[in-house]
Structures are given as structure tokens and as C-alpha cells.
Amino acid sequence: MFKIHNTKINNYAVRNPDNLFKVIMMVSLSIQQKWSLVGYMLEDLMIYKSQSMFIWGNKKVTHRYMVTHKHFIHGQMLAILKSKNLTEHAKAISLMKIFLKIPGLGLPKAGFVCQLVSGLVGCMDVHNIKTYGIDPKTLILNKNLKSLKSLANNRKKIETYITLCHDYGTENLWNSWCSMIANKYPKDFVDGNHVSEVHYTYLTGEYNDE
DSSP: OIIIIIHHHHHHHHHOHHHHHHHHHHHHHTTTSOHHHHHHHHHHHHHHGGGOTTOOTHHHHHHHHHHHHHHHHHHHHHHHHHOSSOOHHHHHHHHHHHHTTSTTOOHHHHHHHHHHHHSOSOOOOHHHHHHHTOOGGGGOOOSOTTOHHHHHHHHHHHHHHHHHHHHHOHHHHHHHHHHHHHHHOTTTOSSHHHHHHHHHHHHHOOOOOO
16 A cells, blocks of 8 residues: 555655645645545645635645745755755654644644655554554644744654654554554445555546556
8 A cells, every 4th residue: 555655646746846735735634634525625625726615724824835835845845855865764854844834734744744745754643643542742842932942842742753653664654544544434445455545546636556
């Protein structure tokens, strides 16, 4: 699942700023929503843009930010991914810092974006929090960025989050989550592979696994 679909999404995301925009908006739309509904929401967003009924609150702010900054973010991302001097862990830290600047994305969803664009980190969403017994408080960053102590604590939380995801394994997090969602919503998905595939299908409309 991960090796097929995640790799295809990685290639899709780096291709151009518009593709990255779509990936990030898919992540934003998935917040507190059933995964089976996200494809329709993304399609609606691409048609109606800022007038889509599915962007509200922080999602509207995320959309506005991405419309303005998608080229800059894409350039930063490419520079990190193409760097030959950075380890995977260092790349993950740099990518997380970029994606956490996007309004509306916290640690889990910034980690999800990393997973989609690079195959690194992962998403500790509400399902994975329960599965792995994670304390939700450890996933919340301090919003008081004027304090040196707060900045240091946030950096530590980012490092801890990346290490946590990589210890469990980005591929394992993807595959186990897809299987869990398929079991939880059998009316929506055939199996874990189906859940994995629609990550790519939502972005491109393509269904073929090969």
C-alpha cells in the first residue's frame, strides 16, 4: 500500500505548486471528517474555490494562505528534498517547520503533509492516538511564540513527534491506518488497499494501481 500509493503521491506533490496546494488542502479538509468524504470535498473546493461550503474557520484561513504562498512553499520544499547534505531526520525537521507555518495545521496534519510529499513522519490523528496510546497534550504546540521557553518547548515537541513517528515507522503508520479505517468503515471501503489508493485518487482522479 505505502510503497505504491505514497510514492505516487510524493512524485505528484513535487511536480508543481498547484499539486502541492491540492495535497495540503486535502489534508486540511480531512480534519475532523470521515476519510471517505474528503474526495468529494476536495473536488468541490477545486471548483468553487473560496466559496466552497467545505472550507470554514481555520480551513478558510489555510486556503487563503496557500493561494498566496504555494509557490514559495513549493520552492522551499524542493530545496530540502533535493539537498544531499541533509539526513532524513534533518529533512523531516525542516519540512515540519515549513508546514507548521501554514495556519490550521498542527503537528499531526503537518506530519501528514510530510508523509504525503516525502514519505517521512506521519499523522497521529484521533485514530492513531487511541491505537498507540498517545497523550493528545503532547501534540499541541504553544502559541506564545514570543517566549524563548515556548519556542524551545515547541522545537522539542517537533523533534519528539518526528522520532515517535519514525520509531513506529512511516510505512507502518500508513498501512496500519488504512487497514484500520477499512475495518471501521466496511461500507465505504473494500479493504486497506482501497483506503490507501484513494489518497491518490482524490488528488488525480486515477484509480489504476499499476
